[in-house]
Amino acid sequence: xxxxNFMRFRHISTAISLTLLLISVVAIGMRGLNLGLDFTGxxxxxxxYETPVPLSEVKSVLDTAGYRDVVVQNFGSExxxxxxxxxxxxxxxxxxxxxxxQTNVEDNSLTLLRSEFVGASVGEELRDQGGIAMLVALFVxxxxxxxxxxxxxxxxxxxxxxxxxxxxxxxxxxxQWEFDLNVLAALLAVIGYxxxxxxxxxxxxxxxxxxxxxxxxVEIINESLTQTLGRTLMxxxxxxxxLLALLFLGGDIIHNFALALTIGVGVGTYSSIYxxxxxxxxxxxxxxxxxxxxxxxxxxxxx
Amino acid sequence: xxxxxxLWKNLLILVVVALxxxxxxxxxxxxxxxxxxxxxxxxxxxxAATLNNVRKALDEAEISYFGEEVNGSTxxxxxxxxxxxxxxxxxxxxxxxxEFVVALNLAPTTPDWLVDLGAGPxxxxxxxxxxxxxxxxxxxxxxxxxxxxxxxxxxxxxxxQEDIKYRRVVVxxxxxxLSFRQEALRSEARTxxxxxxxxxxxxxxEEVDGNFDLILMLTEQKIRDFEDYALKQNLMTxxxxxxxxxxxxxxxxRQGRNRIVVELPGVQDTAEAKKILGxxxxxxxxxxxEPGASRFATEEYSFRDNQNRTARLEKKVITTGDSVTNxxxxxxxxxxxxxxxxxxSKGAARMTQVTKKAVQRRMAVLFVERKPKTTYEMVDxxxxxxxxxxxxxxxxxxxTIQSVLGSSFRITGxxxxxxxxxxxxxxxxxxxxxxxxxxxxxxxxxxGAENIEMGARSVMAGLALVLIAMLVFxxxxxxxxxxxxxxxxxxxxxxxxxxxxxxxxxxxxGIVLTVGxxxxxxxxxxxxxxxxxxxxxxxxxxxxxxxxxxxLTIFDANLTTLIVAVILFAVGTGPVKxxxxxxxxxxxxxxxxAIMVTRAMTxxxxxxxxxxxxxxxxxx
Numbered sequence: 037x038x039x040x041n042f043m044r045f046r047h048i049s050t051a052i053s054l055t056l057l058l059i060s061v062v063a064i065g066m067r068g069l070n071l072g073l074d075f076t077g078x079x080x081x082x083x084x085y086e087t088p089v090p091l092s093e094v095k096s097v098l099d100t101a102g103y104r105d106v107v108v109q110n111f112g113s114e115x116x117x118x119x120x121x122x123x124x125x126x127x128x129x130x131x132x133x134x135x136x137x138q139t140n141v142e143d144n145s146l147t148l149l150r151s152e153f154v155g156a157s158v159g160e161e162l163r164d165q166g167g168i169a170m171l172v173a174l175f176v177x178x179x180x181x182x183x184x185x186x187x188x189x190x191x192x193x194x195x196x197x198x199x200x201x202x203x204x205x206x207x208x209x210x211x212q213w214e215f216d217l218n219v220l221a222a223l224l225a226v227i228g229y230x231x232x233x234x235x236x237x238x239x240x241x242x243x244x245x246x247x248x249x250x251x252x253x254v255e256i257i258n259e260s261l262t263q264t265l266g267r268t269l270m271x272x273x274x275x276x277x278x279l280l281a282l283l284f285l286g287g288d289i290i291h292n293f294a295l296a297l298t299i300g301v302g303v304g305t306y307s308s309i310y311x312x313x314x315x316x317x318x319x320x321x322x323x324x325x326x327x328x329x330x331x332x333x334x335x336x337x338x339x
Numbered sequence: 340x341x342x343x344x345x346l347w348k349n350l351l352i353l354v355v356v357a358l359x360x361x362x363x364x365x366x367x368x369x370x371x372x373x374x375x376x377x378x379x380x381x382x383x384x385x386x387a388a389t390l391n392n393v394r395k396a397l398d399e400a401e402i403s404y405f406g407e408e409v410n411g412s413t414x415x416x417x418x419x420x421x422x423x424x425x426x427x428x429x430x431x432x433x434x435x436x437x438e439f440v441v442a443l444n445l446a447p448t449t450p451d452w453l454v455d456l457g458a459g460p461x462x463x464x465x466x467x468x469x470x471x472x473x474x475x476x477x478x479x480x481x482x483x484x485x486x487x488x489x490x491x492x493x494x495x496x497x498x499x500q501e502d503i504k505y506r507r508v509v510v511x512x513x514x515x516x517l518s519f520r521q522e523a524l525r526s527e528a529r530t531x532x533x534x535x536x537x538x539x540x541x542x543x544x545e546e547v548d549g550n551f552d553l554i555l556m557l558t559e560q561k562i563r564d565f566e567d568y569a570l571k572q573n574l575m576t577x578x579x580x581x582x583x584x585x586x587x588x589x590x591x592x593r594q595g596r597n598r599i600v601v602e603l604p605g606v607q608d609t610a611e612a613k614k615i616l617g618x619x620x621x622x623x624x625x626x627x628x629e630p631g632a633s634r635f636a637t638e639e640y641s642f643r644d645n646q647n648r649t650a651r652l653e654k655k656v657i658t659t660g661d662s663v664t665n666x667x668x669x670x671x672x673x674x675x676x677x678x679x680x681x682x683x684s685k686g687a688a689r690m691t692q693v694t695k696k697a698v699q700r701r702m703a704v705l706f707v708e709r710k711p712k713t714t715y716e717m718v719d720x721x722x723x724x725x726x727x728x729x730x731x732x733x734x735x736x737x738x739t740i741q742s743v744l745g746s747s748f749r750i751t752g753x754x755x756x757x758x759x760x761x762x763x764x765x766x767x768x769x770x771x772x773x774x775x776x777x778x779x780x781x782x783x784x785x786x787g788a789e790n791i792e793m794g795a796r797s798v799m800a801g802l803a804l805v806l807i808a809m810l811v812f813x814x815x816x817x818x819x820x821x822x823x824x825x826x827x828x829x830x831x832x833x834x835x836x837x838x839x840x841x842x843x844x845x846x847x848x849g850i851v852l853t854v855g856x857x858x859x860x861x862x863x864x865x866x867x868x869x870x871x872x873x874x875x876x877x878x879x880x881x882x883x884x885x886x887x888x889x890x891l892t893i894f895d896a897n898l899t900t901l902i903v904a905v906i907l908f909a910v911g912t913g914p915v916k917x918x919x920x921x922x923x924x925x926x927x928x929x930x931x932x933a934i935m936v937t938r939a940m941t942x943x944x945x946x947x948x949x950x951x952x953x954x955x956x957x958x959x
Binding site for chain 1: 790793794796797798800801802804805808809812844845847848849851852854855856858859862863866869870891892895896897898899900902903904906907909910915918919922
């Protein structure tokens with residue numbers, strides 16, 4: 037395969053990335069995130085029917101009425117139905133839902149067994165924990181890459197990760213998809229995945245800097261990206277394949293999780309080619325940065 | 340370049356893979372619906388008479404059962420159908436009464452030869468199998484009134500020390516009323532209280548029957564502080580108790596102002612859970628009353644192991660179970676069971692202060708339990724169970740104080756089983772405020788079944804797509820990678836079964852993701868081999884170089900992902916943890932299969948002979 041001149045498009049890619057980041061920041065700032073029950077707290081209702089009803093019917097009635105994120109499940113027995121939604125708590129909400137179900141699901145009287153809500157303090161705790169997890173992950177990764185490679189790689193890798201995470205969060209803000217605990221897990225998985233990609237590419241760049249005695253930094257990076265392109269695409273392909281399976285067959289609960297990961301793998305693949313490598317050029321990475329440390333030791337011992 | 344693995348390496352791989360298949364196997368056997376009966380009190384036996392009653396209850400309710408097992412004090416009866424579980428539970432509970440805990444359970448059907456090897460199925464999360472859901476209510480009124488009684492004792496002592504003469508100090512609901520003969524004494528007391536209990540009371544003055552009264556009402560803020568403290572303490576205690584139950588991903592969460600929700604995914608053994616969680620045991624350490632002490636300052640209690648034996652104790656509590664920081668059961672120098680107790684600094688200070696003046700007197704440990712009492716009432720012609728909570732206090736030990744007690748001491752004179760149980764309850768922390776179960780439910784399996792089905796379907800579909808893609812792109816090597824991938828899945832399931840990790844829906848997502856990412860290592864290796872071939876190396880050399888040079892990259896890439904997964908596990912809660920667990924194990928198992936297993940197969944296929952070309956796809 038001929039060497040692809042990836043870096044020729046680096047200014048365009050920089051422009052695209054900056055635009056996406058700008059849109060994300062604006063979307064997050066203007067629209068905010070549509071946080072799920074885990075983070076905001078929410079309402080949980082338990083009703084009991086005289087005779088069992090199909091859950092899908094109850095769910096569709098509530099969905100049509102415009103309640104957000106309705107989850108319906110049996111609780112304890114077949115006639116006992118648990119409804120969870122991300123409405124904030126109101127005293128009359130129970131009766132409201134009850135009336136709605138009473139009129140729409142026929143020939144079946146029902147009673148409200150209890151109405152509960154997830155307090156905001158719990159959500160706050162989880163939000164804080166999530167933020168901390170993200171920061172700790174980024175920091176530890178940065179330290180590890182700096183240790184295994186060099187600080188320029190480390191900064192490039194972390195900025196690529198930051199880029200990926202920000203774009204996913206931006207998409208969730210822009211389209212107002214629900215952001216719950218599972219999506220947070222997906223974000224961290226994206227950090228893992230994208231990092232994997234970035235490291236494979238960086239590894240090859242380092243190897244080529246040490247092996248190829250001629251050629252500019254741009255040429256070496258292009259060569260490295262070309263060599264790893266087949267692998268990058270193949271891995272992204274297999275991962276996207278399974279994610280599509282999750283997205284379409286996995287059910288509502290992990291739909292957004294799969295969505296976040298799908299976007300993440302797409303953006304992550306792109307960022308490991310363009311963001312990380314691009315930043316290396318921006319930081320003026322040179323052969324001297326990557327000389328194996330053994331050489332220096334030998335020099336010291338020479339008479 | 341022979342590309343042959345030594346015999347031991349091949350054998351090692353074979354052994355690991357064989358073990359993986361064995362330990363993953365129990366997951367193929369679906370569990371039976373069952374009913375579990377346990378005595379409410381530790382150490383009690385499951386008698387033949389009880390068992391007979393259980394059988395009779397089921398026979399009367401016309402519920403068919405089989406496979407009766409008695410394991411120590413626990414009886415387990417398997418039912419023919421899952422629908423019969425709830426009626427069976429009700430019937431048995433009705434027959435046996437409150438002396439026994441009757442719970443729904445899922446009995447594993449793992450064949451004996453697998454059980455003998457220590458193999459068992461994975462635990463499924465609440466979202467997959469259903470599980471236990473408890474809602475507990477903290478009795479705040481009781482807690483606050485307990486605090487107020489403490490104030491009464493405190494105030495009496497300190498007023499006496501300050502030489503402020505009072506007529507009486509009594510508790511009236513949520514207030515403490517102090518009566519004085521002179522107005523000057525009252526204002527003196529008021530100044531003292533303002534100085535020593537800042538912001539705790541709203542003092543009011545009243546003149547009744549020639550007495551000058553000072554009424555102390557707790558401030559709203561102080562009450563809220565008390566409630567907050569009680570709830571936090573109870574949450575912590577419950578978390579500890581749940582941990583003692585060995586649940587992988589428990590949820591213990593505050594719900595509203597005074598409730599705590601406990602979800603134990605995968606645990607179907609509600610009897611054990613309820614026993615540990617619900618036994619609101621607390622301790623009160625009190626001195627035995629001196630002969631001739633006033634009836635108003637003392638109370639009489641009977642002993643726990645002998646209802647006929649009683650002792651008169653002082654009303655004043657030295658300290659309670661809240662102060663207990665650690666407790667363990669063991670044996671003393673004469674091999675009698677004992678419980679060693681450690682107190683926090685506050686409790687220890689109180690203990691020292693009181694016992695200093697009480698050496699050679701006797702100290703009692705009062706065991707405070709709240710027990711449900713179920714009665715059956717007729718409502719509209721239908722018999723309805725009605726449960727009320729009863730507080731029971733009994734003496735578990737009355738021992739002579741041999742010397743001044745400090746931060747650690749021991750209680751002797753317990754039965755071995757009781758010592759163990761008491762130590763367990765003490766170690767897992769005491770509840771600051773009493774709690775009642777206001778709800779106990781098992782999450783129905785309907786949603787779980789649906790989720791399992793969807794999860795399985797997406798794993799299958801994802802796997803199929805990846806298998807096809809690998810086969811198309813890498814031919815024979817693709818097949819090798821595919822076999823390794825299948826082995827990886829089995830290994831992952833086996834590993835999770837062995838350590839007893841809980842599988843949740845996000846956990847399944849983690850597995851699916853692992854499937855997608857596990858082939859990455861092979862893709863890396865195979866692209867390397869292709870490259871080496873293109874650079875004109877012989878097939879054998881290419882295989883060798885490909886595996887060799889890809890290794891470090893794979894290692895680095897996987898290690899960083901593992902770091903992220905571990906952080907996810909450390910910081911995450913509930914569903915996030917489930918995901919992190921499968922992801923980390925997936926990374927570990929995939930490194931083994933993608934590097935070792937595929938290498939072994941490649942070596943078997945191509946190693947040790949002349950090979951003209953490799954079936955690895957791509958442009959040769």
